[in-house]
Every structure is written in structure tokens, then in C-alpha cells.
Amino acid sequence: MNAITITELHKYYATLHVLRGLNLSVTQGECVILLGANGCGKSTLMRCLNGLAPHDQGSIHILGEPLTRLSPAKLRRLRQKIGVVFQQFNLVQNVSVFQNVLYGALGQQRLGLLTSLSCFASNELRERAMAALERVGLAHKAQADCRALSGGQQQRVAIARTLMQDAEIIIADEPVASLDPKAGREIMDLLLDVVTERGMTVLCTLHQLELAQQYGDRIVGMKAGRIVLDVPRQQVAMDDMQHLYQGETRVDQPPLSTTPRLTPATH
Incomplete structure (x- = not known):
């Protein structure tokens, strides 16, 4: 199909x-x-x-x-089935990495924004968000503000947010254009590994x-x-x-x- x-x-x-x-x-x-x-x-x-x-x-x-x-x-x-990875990351810079990943579940929640805020999120959502961060190698940065991360780290957060979304299709628009060559290869390796694992x-x-x-x-x-x-x-x-x-x-x-x-x- x-x-x-x-x-x-x-x-x-x-x-x-x-x-x-x-x-x-x-x-x-x-x-x-x-x-x-x-x-x-x-x-x-x-x-x-x-x-x-x-x-x-x-x-x-x-x-x-x-x-x-x-x-x-x-x-x-x-x-909700289409995850988008942007060139400029499209993260909320003044909130935590963990909160940005939780936003990936917005479309799945009946109560919308409220249940995707870290202080109101269910244990199940919080565990999924941490698992997504673990997969992209940033669990140790969960409480850091996104603006404190490097470009490559921010793109990893964006990928974790897409994993939280449970998308079936990924549209990645120049995902490594703003990264140096080493970080760009790392992001492409990660992105392709993740989508292969999930059959996306x-x-x-x-x-x-x-x-x-x-x-x-x-x-x-x-x-x-x-x-x-x-x-x-x-x-x-x-x-x-x-x-x-x-x-x-x-x-x-x-x-x-x-x-x-x-x-x-x-x-």
C-alpha cells in the first residue's frame, strides 16, 4: 500500500x-x-x-x-499520523526539553494542551516522553531549557517529539541544513534508525x-x-x-x- x-x-x-x-x-x-x-x-x-x-x-x-x-x-x-521535522526545529525555546516532547502528544489528548503540560500529564505520558528522550540520547537533558542546547541536540528533541506523536509518516524538510557536517550525519543516522525500527x-x-x-x-x-x-x-x-x-x-x-x-x- x-x-x-x-x-x-x-x-x-x-x-x-x-x-x-x-x-x-x-x-x-x-x-x-x-x-x-x-x-x-x-x-x-x-x-x-x-x-x-x-x-x-x-x-x-x-x-x-x-x-x-x-x-x-x-x-x-x-x-496526527504525519510527523514533521523542520530545518529550524520549531521548539518552544523557553520551556524544558521534557515539556517540548510532551507537546508531541497534543493531538492525541481529549483535553488538549492541559494534559500535555508536565504538571498535569499522566504517568503514562511522562514515561513515554522519557522513553522518547532516552531513544534520542537526551534523557539527561530532560529538565534543561531548549535554548541551552546545541543545534544537533535541538533536532534530537524534535525527533523525540515526533516519536511521542506516534506518527506513521515523517516529512523532514531540510532537517540537517542548519547543522555542521558531523551533527548532520548523526541526525540522519538517528532519524533513519528510528523510522526503520518503527516501520515509518x-x-x-x-x-x-x-x-x-x-x-x-x-x-x-x-x-x-x-x-x-x-x-x-x-x-x-x-x-x-x-x-x-x-x-x-x-x-x-x-x-x-x-x-x-x-x-x-x-x-
């Missing part, structure tokens, strides 16, 4: 045609690395997938559910081509709002990945008028 199915997806911002008939499928338990130059439409695609931006044409199915035809209540339940599905955008060659099951490349590369990771060539960053790459340039030389999408 596909965890994500995107069919003939189009997205406009006024007259700017950002996504241009995009097709992509990701099977359950698969890790797909998405590459492409700034301005190619990657971030817009990610926003469409997590419901932050409505698309204009085509369809998106998440875990078999049509994203645009769900009631608000069903859409909220579906979003991952769509992860990267710019670092050397990392893309080492992680995930498939490499998907975008150029000017279209997918032009879709191959198993072991078969990807560095030249093809580098080509994604050459020539017409942005959606504010004219649409591609010739067939790209990259391996055409097959999924």
Missing part, C-alpha cells in the same frame, strides 16, 4: 505555476530523499502534503485518504548530495516544478544529482520545454 500518492498535482501562487503536474508515490515503510535547487517547488510540495497549503489541481492521498475531501475532524486525525514512511528533502548517496531507498529529483529523477539510491549517479542544480531550476523561469536527460520517473 502507498503511504503517499500524488497525482497530476498543480499549485499556483497568483500567476506563478509552482507545481506542474507532479506525480509521486511512496510506499509504506519506504524512505525517499527529495532533491532539488532552491525555488524548484520542494517546499511547496511539502506544505501541500502536510496541509499547510491547498493545491489547485490533481490529488493527494495520505494512507489511502484523499487530503482535500476529508471533514475537519478526519483531517485532524490524519494530521519518510519523505526527506536534502541539499547535501553526499548525504543523499548514503541514506534512503530512493532518490527523487525536482526541477522547475516537476519530478525529473526517480531511481533507487544504489543506482543514482552524482552527475544526475548535480544536473538538478544546473540550467532551468526555478518555477519562476519558463517551463521545461524538452525532455530532461535524467532518468524519468517510474513510480
